[in-house]
Amino acid sequence: MAAATTSSIIRSFFLLNRTPNRFSSSFHFPLNPSIIIPSSTTHFKPHSRLLRRTNSSLSSSAQTLSNHPSPQSLRPNVINILEERGLLESLTADSLRSSCSDPNLPPIRVYCGFDPTAESLHLGNLLGIIVLSWFLRCGHTPVALVGGATGRVGDPSGKSLERPELNVETLERNIAGIGGIIRKILGKDVLVLNNYDWWKDVKLLDFLKDVGRFARVGTMMAKESVRRRLESSEVGLSYTEFTYQLLQGYDFLHLFKYEGVTVQIGGSDQWGNITAGTDLIRRILHFDTAYGLTFPLLLKSDGTKFGKSEDGAIWLSPSMLSPYKFYQYFFTVPDEDIVKFLKILTFLSIDEINELEREMNKPGYMPNTAQRRLAEEVTRFVHGQEGLDDALKATEALRPGAETKLDSKTIEGISEDVPSCSLPYDQVLGISIVDLTVNTGLLESKGAARRLLKQGGLYLNNNRVDSEGRKIEEEDVVDGKILLLSAGKKNKMVVRIS
Numbered sequence: 001m002a003a004a005t006t007s008s009i010i011r012s013f014f015l016l017n018r019t020p021n022r023f024s025s026s027f028h029f030p031l032n033p034s035i036i037i038p039s040s041t042t043h044f045k046p047h048s049r050l051l052r053r054t055n056s057s058l059s060s061s062a063q064t065l066s067n068h069p070s071p072q073s074l075r076p077n078v079i080n081i082l083e084e085r086g087l088l089e090s091l092t093a094d095s096l097r098s099s100c101s102d103p104n105l106p107p108i109r110v111y112c113g114f115d116p117t118a119e120s121l122h123l124g125n126l127l128g129i130i131v132l133s134w135f136l137r138c139g140h141t142p143v144a145l146v147g148g149a150t151g152r153v154g155d156p157s158g159k160s161l162e163r164p165e166l167n168v169e170t171l172e173r174n175i176a177g178i179g180g181i182i183r184k185i186l187g188k189d190v191l192v193l194n195n196y197d198w199w200k201d202v203k204l205l206d207f208l209k210d211v212g213r214f215a216r217v218g219t220m221m222a223k224e225s226v227r228r229r230l231e232s233s234e235v236g237l238s239y240t241e242f243t244y245q246l247l248q249g250y251d252f253l254h255l256f257k258y259e260g261v262t263v264q265i266g267g268s269d270q271w272g273n274i275t276a277g278t279d280l281i282r283r284i285l286h287f288d289t290a291y292g293l294t295f296p297l298l299l300k301s302d303g304t305k306f307g308k309s310e311d312g313a314i315w316l317s318p319s320m321l322s323p324y325k326f327y328q329y330f331f332t333v334p335d336e337d338i339v340k341f342l343k344i345l346t347f348l349s350i351d352e353i354n355e356l357e358r359e360m361n362k363p364g365y366m367p368n369t370a371q372r373r374l375a376e377e378v379t380r381f382v383h384g385q386e387g388l389d390d391a392l393k394a395t396e397a398l399r400p401g402a403e404t405k406l407d408s409k410t411i412e413g414i415s416e417d418v419p420s421c422s423l424p425y426d427q428v429l430g431i432s433i434v435d436l437t438v439n440t441g442l443l444e445s446k447g448a449a450r451r452l453l454k455q456g457g458l459y460l461n462n463n464r465v466d467s468e469g470r471k472i473e474e475e476d477v478v479d480g481k482i483l484l485l486s487a488g489k490k491n492k493m494v495v496r497i498s
């Protein structure tokens with residue numbers, strides 16, 4: 001069966017053959033794809049029924065497609081776009097390239113999985129969201145799968161030790177947090193699912209009979225994530241972790257069968273888990289139109305991972321990392337990496353990125369102009385325009401010597417990102433700034449404070465302190481409750497007045 005023809009059958013079949021309330025004993029889809037409707041049984045029905053229904057629906061499906069010309073006749077080729085921007089590592093089959101832009105085929109449903117190991121996603125997860133967004137922008141349907149079930153097991157890919165077990169309350173909180181982030185970034189067009197919704201009904205014996213017998217142990221052992229752990233780790237690999245690839249493979253099969261999802265994407269370390277799914281679909285359902293796509297890991301030119309700071313991960317949740325701090329992180333991108341990251345992390349056109357690159361090589365180029373554009377684009381994508389506005393306001397207002405008048409909201413906005421302390425009113429008012437910098441821990445000694453003051457590097461609420469005898473006055477306390485001390489451009493201390 002030709003790949004394009006089979007793909008057309010599956011996708012048109014998904015659109016045409018839905019039952020209103022539940023799955024019947026043959027291959028049906030739920031009416032509302034945003035709801036997982038439990039099957040009346042937890043094991044798979046013989047694939048021959050699927051093939052019979054598909055064949056009987058072929059003529060009507062083809063007729064429907066021909067009677068309703070696709071509005072995506074000019075649909076961009078998302079695979080070519082990803083490849084041009086450095087977001088394509090591997091494809092299980094190159095036929096996906098032609099299938100994704102064929103105007104005679106319905107849009108593709110594509111999914112990416114996210115394990116709920118924390119309450120927020122981080123910068124490394126952002127690539128999956130960006131690739132989903134590119135599919136969405138090219139007219140396809142993104143599906144985000146949160147691993148409420150697989151998160152209880154832990155993916156061994158890229159890990160030298162087994163992940164710590166999370167309790168149910170933590171998992172549920174993480175699932176809610178991750179789902180909220182994905183919906184906020186991708187909007188109402190993304191379908192967010194939790195694989196625990198179907199795994200909770202699966203019985204072990206049924207799974208072994210209907211799925212396990214199709215899994216080849218030799219193939220599973222040859223997966224890079226398994227082989228590396230067995231060869232290099234002193235603790236080895238638990239059976240639980242070993243089965244993870246089969247669980248993720250089953251997820252793909254479930255989404256292919258019940259949600260019409262034909263493409264799974266993931267980082268390059270997910271290749272083994274993704275092909276486990278395409279293999280199960282081929283063996284159990286006898287379809288070869290399930291595709292896998294991987295994107296490269298986010299690395300700097302020196303080979304180190306991009307996405308971690310000295311303080312840890314670069315979180316996407318504003319409650320774990322402020323938009324201001326998120327925005328500031330992208331100023332650390334060295335010039336040799338900036339063009340690469342503009343292509344990977346933003347949706348700017350290639351022409352515009354090339355123009356920025358040319359500007360960087362011209363005399364008089366303002367340093368960090370490209371970094372500033374990168375920071376603006378990524379912050380807007382993750383935190384929205386409001387988050388970017390807050391980040392820009394804080395960046396400008398918190399620059400020592402800036403003319404922007406500080407308010408308590410702006411100072412509080414960075415209080416989680418810089419050291420802070422609380423002092424009684426009588427320990428602040430009338431105290432010399434030299435003494436206050438030592439009392440708050442901003443500087444180690446009065447001598448260090450005096451030297452910095454003489455060098456012009458000591459600031460109160462962004463105003464340079466010129467006199468050693470300068471004391472805190474009532475009008476210095478912003479909105480009657482807070483101060484900002486700065487020692488140079490980077491070292492700050494938020495002082496709350498209690």
